[in-house]
Amino acid sequence: MSVSVAAERTGGPPHGRHRAGPLELAGLRRRYGRTAALDGLSFTVEPGRIFGFLGPNGAGKTTAMRIVMGIELPDAGAVRWGGRPLSHADRLAFGYLPEQRGLYPKMRVRDQLAYLARLHGVTAGQAAAAGDRWLRRLGIGAQAYARVEALSHGNQQRVQLAAALVHDPQVLVLDEPFSGLDPLGIEDMAGVLRELAHAGAAVVFSSHQLDLVEDICEQVAIVDRGKVVLAGAVHTLKQRGSPTLVLEVEGAGADWYAGLPTAAVEHVAAGRVRVTVCDADPQVVLDRARAAGQVRRFALEEPSLSELFLQAVGP
Amino acid sequence: MSAAAAVRLVAAREVRERGRSKVFWVGTSVLLAGVVAAIVVPAMLGHYRQQTFRVGTVGAAPPGLTSSVIADAAALGGTAHIRAVGSAAAARSALETQALDLVIDGGTAVVVRGQNTDPAAAGLAHLVALDLAVRARLRAAGLPADRIRGTFSAAPAPVRSLIPVTPGTEASKAIVVAGTILLYLSLATYGSWVTSGVLEEKSSRVAEVILSAVRPREPHPGGAAHSWHDAESTPAIRPPSLPRLRGLRDTSDGRSGPRGLERGQLVEFRRLHHRLDMRMAEDLPLAGLGAVEGDARDYRSLDPLGPGWPTAMHRPYGSRDDTFIGCLIAVVPGDRDARPGQRPQQLP
Numbered sequence: 001m002s003v004s005v006a007a008e009r010t011g012g013p014p015h016g017r018h019r020a021g022p023l024e025l026a027g028l029r030r031r032y033g034r035t036a037a038l039d040g041l042s043f044t045v046e047p048g049r050i051f052g053f054l055g056p057n058g059a060g061k062t063t064a065m066r067i068v069m070g071i072e073l074p075d076a077g078a079v080r081w082g083g084r085p086l087s088h089a090d091r092l093a094f095g096y097l098p099e100q101r102g103l104y105p106k107m108r109v110r111d112q113l114a115y116l117a118r119l120h121g122v123t124a125g126q127a128a129a130a131g132d133r134w135l136r137r138l139g140i141g142a143q144a145y146a147r148v149e150a151l152s153h154g155n156q157q158r159v160q161l162a163a164a165l166v167h168d169p170q171v172l173v174l175d176e177p178f179s180g181l182d183p184l185g186i187e188d189m190a191g192v193l194r195e196l197a198h199a200g201a202a203v204v205f206s207s208h209q210l211d212l213v214e215d216i217c218e219q220v221a222i223v224d225r226g227k228v229v230l231a232g233a234v235h236t237l238k239q240r241g242s243p244t245l246v247l248e249v250e251g252a253g254a255d256w257y258a259g260l261p262t263a264a265v266e267h268v269a270a271g272r273v274r275v276t277v278c279d280a281d282p283q284v285v286l287d288r289a290r291a292a293g294q295v296r297r298f299a300l301e302e303p304s305l306s307e308l309f310l311q312a313v314g315p
Numbered sequence: 316m317s318a319a320a321a322v323r324l325v326a327a328r329e330v331r332e333r334g335r336s337k338v339f340w341v342g343t344s345v346l347l348a349g350v351v352a353a354i355v356v357p358a359m360l361g362h363y364r365q366q367t368f369r370v371g372t373v374g375a376a377p378p379g380l381t382s383s384v385i386a387d388a389a390a391l392g393g394t395a396h397i398r399a400v401g402s403a404a405a406a407r408s409a410l411e412t413q414a415l416d417l418v419i420d421g422g423t424a425v426v427v428r429g430q431n432t433d434p435a436a437a438g439l440a441h442l443v444a445l446d447l448a449v450r451a452r453l454r455a456a457g458l459p460a461d462r463i464r465g466t467f468s469a470a471p472a473p474v475r476s477l478i479p480v481t482p483g484t485e486a487s488k489a490i491v492v493a494g495t496i497l498l499y500l501s502l503a504t505y506g507s508w509v510t511s512g513v514l515e516e517k518s519s520r521v522a523e524v525i526l527s528a529v530r531p532r533e534p535h536p537g538g539a540a541h542s543w544h545d546a547e548s549t550p551a552i553r554p555p556s557l558p559r560l561r562g563l564r565d566t567s568d569g570r571s572g573p574r575g576l577e578r579g580q581l582v583e584f585r586r587l588h589h590r591l592d593m594r595m596a597e598d599l600p601l602a603g604l605g606a607v608e609g610d611a612r613d614y615r616s617l618d619p620l621g622p623g624w625p626t627a628m629h630r631p632y633g634s635r636d637d638t639f640i641g642c643l644i645a646v647v648p649g650d651r652d653a654r655p656g657q658r659p660q661q662l663p
Contacts, residue, residue, distance in 0.1 A: 069527040088530055096527045098520035105519065107332055115328050119321065119528040163524065 021082025022046045023068070023171055023202050028077035030063050030226075037063040038074065039226035045219075047170070050197045051204040052217035052234075054305075056313050060226040061206040062099055065173050069096045081171070092120045095169030097160050099176045099206075105149035109135065109159050112148065113166045120167035127166065134162040139188065153180040161189060165196070172196060174205035178212060190216045214305035224313040234305065241303040241311070245277040245285055252293030260285060272296065321529045329512055342504050346497060353493030366393035368439050371400040371409055374421035377450050379464035380443075384419075387442040390471075391435055419443060423451070 023045040030038040038060045045051040055061050066072040068079050070091050079086040096102075104112055113131030118124060135141045138158040143151055148159060157180050164172060172193070178186050186209075194216060197203050207213050213220060214234060221231040230237065244263065249256070250272045257265070257275050264276040274297075277285055282300060289295050303311070333339045368388045372380075381397055388395035400406040400418065409415040410428045416436035418426040425444045427437060446467070453463045516522045 066523065069523070070530075071523050071526050091527055094527065096524055098523045100520045102520035102524040104332070104515060104521055106336075106515070111331075115324070116524060116528070118324055119525065 023086075023204070024080040024083075025064060025068065026078050026080060028064060028067055028079070029075045030060075030067065030072065031075055036226050038067075038077075041077070041223060041226055041228060043221040043228055043231055045171075045202045045204045047202045048197055048200050049202060049219055050193055050217045051202070052213040052220035053204055053206040053223070054208075054210065054213060054220055054309060055206075055223035059223045059313070061223060062175055063226075064223075065096075065175050065204075065206070068173055069094065092167070093170045095164035095167065095172045095174075097164040097172075097174040097177050097205075099179070101148075101156060101160065103148045103156065103160060103163065106147055108145050108147055109140070109151070110144040112159070113162055116163045117166040120169075122167050130166045130168065131162065134165055135159075137192070138162055154182055154185050157181055158185065158189075161192070165192075170201055172201055172203045172205070174203070176207060177205050178207055178209055186212060210304070210306045210309055220305070222309055222312045230308065230312040237308055238302040238305070241308050242279050244301045244303060244307075245280060245282055246274065246297065246299045246301055247277070247285065247289050247295060248272060248274045248297035249289045249292060250294045250296055252289070256288050256292030260288075318530070325525070325529065329509075333508060333512075339508065342508075346501055346504065349493070349497050349500070353490055353497060356489075366391070366433075366435055368393055368395045368417070368436055369415045370395050370397045370439075370443075371406050371415040371418040372397060372422075373400050373403050373406050373418060376419060377422045377447070377463075378460050379467050380419065380422065380446070380450070383446050383467050384439075384443055386471075387439055387446065390442070391439055393435065393439075395439075417443070419447070423447060 024042075025044070026042050028038045028041040029036070041060060041064055043051075043053075053061050053064070063072065067074050068086070070086075070088060081090050107115075110128070110131055113134065114124065114127040117127035117130055122130065132141070132144065135144050138161060140151075140155050140158050140162075143155060143159075148156055151159065157177070161174075161177060164174065174193075177189060177193075181189060190212065193203050193205070217234055219231075219233050220237070221228050223229065232240075248268060252273065254273075257277070260275075260277050261279050262275055263278045264274075266274045266276075268274045275289075286295070286298060289298070368391075370384055370388075384397060385395045400409060400415070403420065406415065406418040406420070406426065410418060410426065413428070416427070416433060417440045420426050425440045425447065427440045432440075450463055450467070453466065454460075458466075516525070
């Protein structure tokens with residue numbers, strides 16, 4: 001049975017805080033010895049949006065999330081919510097999914113969810129009901145009385161997500177939430193995140209699955225060495241990036257694309273060549289192709305998020 | 316949620332989950348069985364350990380000797396089982412095989428095995444020997460047999476104890492020893508369970524989830540670490556016994572040296588707590604007022620917000636500041652004329 005998130009978010013959050021506003025990380029700095037994990041990291045997540053937090057390993061994503069959740073302190077900088085500094089009480093309205101398993105392995109799933117909900121100020125009755133609801137929503141209702149350690153990796157991840165959602169948070173901070181999920185699980189979890197954002201929650205998550213991020217995120221920030229190197233709406237970033245020309249030409253020699261900044265040349269059929277060109281004037285390329293042979297395909301493609309990522313943090 | 320409610324909730328989970336563990340119940344049952352045994356067994360042993368002295372007599376015993384021996388045995392906390400032995404050889408054999416504890420030989424001497432003689436039996440032998448010697452003196456003095464018997468049957472003079480004697484002292488000692496061992500085992504067992512619970516949380520990231528909802532110590536009195544973390548959300552931090560510190564924030568870039576701190580300058584040191592790789596923002600009480608030592612570049616600057624505000628510096632005192640080491644916070648007092656041992660001035 002599928003239950004919409006919007007339908008579940010009835011009566012408002014149990015923690016009693018109704019601050020709708022952006023989550024803002026401003027100039028966060030954090031050092032570990034001589035290593036700067038965060039070096040002036042700043043970005044903003046609007047409510048009702050899904051925000052992808054991307055970066056190579058060691059870029060500072062987890063550190064930033066832990067600072068948001070109050071687990072670590074920044075050396076400098078501030079985290080604000082709704083324009084005001086984030087307090088501990090505010091964090092009761094946050095849901096957190098750590099990168100590695102953040103559950104008691106020997107505790108029963110249902111009890112675990114109820115316990116974590118109560119830590120966020122939910123009453124015992126509401127906590128149990130919310131736990132059951134989320135377990136059903138995430139397709140693991142049958143495992144409610146199982147111990148976490150007895151579940152598969154994917155189901156443990158579902159329980160972890162349920163634990164982050166069980167107190168009806170207004171902000172979700174998820175560190176690699178799709179890790180270990182099969183395609184069905186990914187689709188299911190992505191659907192849940194979309195519904196949460198639609199219901200008004202701000203969702204920020206990190207992931208290395210860039211295709212997935214491109215699919216479900218409206219906004220992203222790419223970090224490298226503790227700094228944001230690229231941020232903005234996904235479609236804006238893609239439009240701003242250098243488009244790629246893809247041409248398939250028949251009956252042309254090999255010399256027509258000589259001198260062009262080709263990214264790839266591929267023989268797709270007898271006498272037919274697919275040429276990918278970057279950073280070139282489309283009209284010039286098209287004219288040269290038409291002069292050389294018959295143009296069967298001509299496409300101007302925006303860069304993918306993976307390409308933007310590689311451009312931003314690549315060597 | 317109040318701190319007390321959070322503590323109750325966390326503790327209740329620990330108790331509830333522990334109560335669902337078979338290991339817990341088996342361990343607790345074993346300990347309880349040990350407690351019961353420690354109480355019952357010494358009491359039973361104390362009861363059965365009332366000693367029976369096996370006394371043999373060879374030849375004719377003086378009149379009234381039997382009742383004297385019984386009285387002596389009772390005085391030693393035991394009973395006497397007296398039987399006649401046919402000959403001195405049989406008595407010797409009985410002593411050697413430990414069938415008898417002592418033998419009264421002809422009413423004139425007492426024989427014990429010697430080697431491995433029970434101390435209580437040796438004590439009884441001395442009492443009986445003394446009894447025989449007195450009887451012999453009385454007979455030699457011409458006292459009639461019935462008067463000698465009457466003399467020995469007289470009630471003994473009362474013995475008064477300055478400190479009342481509690482019955483079963485030996486059993487009590489055994490209970491204390493056993494109880495101490497059980498207490499140690501209980502502490503070790505339950506302590507290991509608590510440790511395993513902590514390890515369970517540490518080995519997973521569940522501690523992060525908990526800490527995102529529950530503060531490790533709330534509300535703490537404030538201080539440098541707290542100040543710069545919550546500076547903007549906390550109007551005023553008022554440590555109960557320290558200068559007011561507020562509005563501290565770290566503006567260092569991590570590379571430049573400290574600003575406003577000189578070698579030899581008086582500073583107030585505080586300790587900042589580090590746990591594993593998590594800075595918990597728990598500052599411990601004032602560590603002392605002292606002078607800056609070492610290379611000033613070791614310090615990282617936390618600039619004051621404005622005139623009159625303290626400058627705070629911190630310096631890791633381990634090889635890494637992301638492990639369980641901590642670091643010193645040096646808060647420069649506003650009064651540059653402060654002397655060692657003097658409290659920094661109260662800031663407005």
